[in-house]
Ligand SMILES: Nc1ncnc2c1ncn2[C@@H]1O[C@H](COP(=O)(O)OP(=O)(O)OP(=O)(O)O)[C@@H](O)[C@H]1O
């Protein structure tokens with residue numbers, strides 16, 4: 001007992017010091033977000049007049065309602081919806097496709113298996129930005145400009161996720177697949193009943209990463225959505241900036257920025273719980 | 285309920301021959317144990333019967349029907365794996381019932397069959413647990429349960445007890461034997477443990493380098509080994525092998541003479557069939573194993589009653605045995621049928 005409390009005391013000073021460091025760090029990183037929040041709760045003249053306000057004003061509901069309902073080019077609610085469809089489509093689509101391709105590569109012996117694996121792997125070197133012109137041509141040719149499919153499909157293939165699932169599937173003991181075969185499970189049944197539930201922690205982790213990847217897409221939506229009704233929120237914020245001599249409606253722009261941050265935060269926090277539960281539950 | 289027939293079954297991996305043609309007839313309800321040293325092809329043979337490995341040559345038939353080209357699920361077999369291969373994310377109940385669920389068995393019947401199996405295997409309190417919340421022995425039982433609810437024609441076991449501790453192994457061995465007798469299902473059981481083989485088998489197959497050296501009832505294999513490999517592999521401590529030249533009298537035609545340690549006794553120096561120096565003795569209580577070194581340098585083991593005096597290291601001793609207990613082998617390591625040999629020798 002004595003020894004234990006001694007240990008705690010010894011740890012005490014360093015403990016507080018670490019926390020102090022962390023708190024200062026958090027404050028520094030959090031400060032711009034705080035400023036954005038403050039700016040979204042005051043009026044335009046208050047922002048423009050120095051010094052900048054540091055405490056929230058009384059126009060929270062007014063500014064957010066105006067952003068959500070009318071926005072500047074398009075209602076923010078509409079842009080949030082577009083972003084949500086795109087991020088979910090990309091995340092779920094990437095996961096579905098990479099699970100299936102990893103399943104094929106690990107569990108089936110077909111001619112050209114290695115070739116296909118390396119082809120998938122090679123696409124890691126071709127991110128959207130590199131292939132953007134031909135991709136645009138193709139999407140335009142299919143008439144998918146200003147559509148959800150145009151936003152989602154070109155971004156859906158994922159070598160990284162395929163590779164991750166391949167590595168995971170290779171750690172699953174062969175006997176499990178054999179036991180399922182003896183039990184009468186055809187390959188897709190084995191995939192759905194056994195492999196998929198066993199991968200759920202990996203899927204949760206990837207979903208978080210890919211959702212944020214999809215949510216934060218900027219260049220691609222900017223290129224293929226010309227109709228403001230199809231704008232996504234991340235590019236929409238930039239579109240709100242005034243061109244020429246127009247006056248920027250900063251409170252609404254800031255409200256939009258804050259709103260754009262909410263869904264990723266919700267996803268991270270809610271999936272984090274699932275992810276950690278998955279880790280604790282993890283079975284070998 | 286079924287018979288199982290292997291006809292000249294062969295297996296080749298690329299250019300290496302692993303199984304060189306095995307013939308085996310298993311009667312309905314029979315418990316066959318395949319035993320042999322590591323790497324002799326036991327698992328490969330079993331996996332060919334299961335359908336997890338393709339057959340390179342020969343024919344496997346279950347109940348008279350060739351199954352070479354059938355998927356495992358269509359062969360009406362169930363298999364218990366060495367590491368159990370339980371589905372980690374499913375409860376014990378779901379693990380046991382998965383095969384039935386796929387076969388679209390009605391829910392009530394699944395429940396009834398799982399209940400019977402769980403009762404038989406004393407798994408009732410654990411049905412809702414996940415495999416990782418079970419002990420090794422319990423997991424083993426779940427794997428058994430998964431096999432028996434399907435009521436297969438043939439049970440296949442690949443070293444199902446090798447991950448358990450010694451005591452549990454003995455207990456599970458008895459349980460498996462009792463269960464198999466009760467259900468009367470034809471079984472093929474792979475092990476490298478000869479005690480398991482001796483106690484479980486109705487008949488055993490001794491494999492050696494991809495060949496079935498001998499197939500027979502355990503005691504028959506013990507008493508009449510067909511090759512020197514079988515003589516050395518079955519029985520513990522292992523059979524002593526001597527060249528006939530080391531003995532007092534020559535043995536016609538034999539190039540090796542085998543004597544089991546339990547058939548030998550120590551005698552005074554200068555007496556008996558051969559001579560040796562005691563290197564060390566292991567007193568095990570009920571019995572004592574005396575290890576000797578023969579003049580040729582070969583090792584020799586004598587097994588004697590624990591009550592007999594235990595010789596000291598370095599002591600010179602004679603070793604004696606009944607000549608009728610000897611097992612003679614020719615230059616190809618095949619057994620020489622002593623009945624005939626003796627009949628020829630004695631007019
Ligand atoms: N997929 C494979 N490719 C090539 N060789 C293989 C393959 N599987 C097994 N072998 C070879 O076949 C031989 C028999 O293997 P098997 O697994 O049947 O041995 P075993 O008798 O079950 O041994 P153990 O008691 O160690 O399990 C071994 O020499 C092994 O190297």
Ligand SMILES: [Mg+2]
Pocket residue numbers: 326327328
């Ligand atoms: Mg094996």
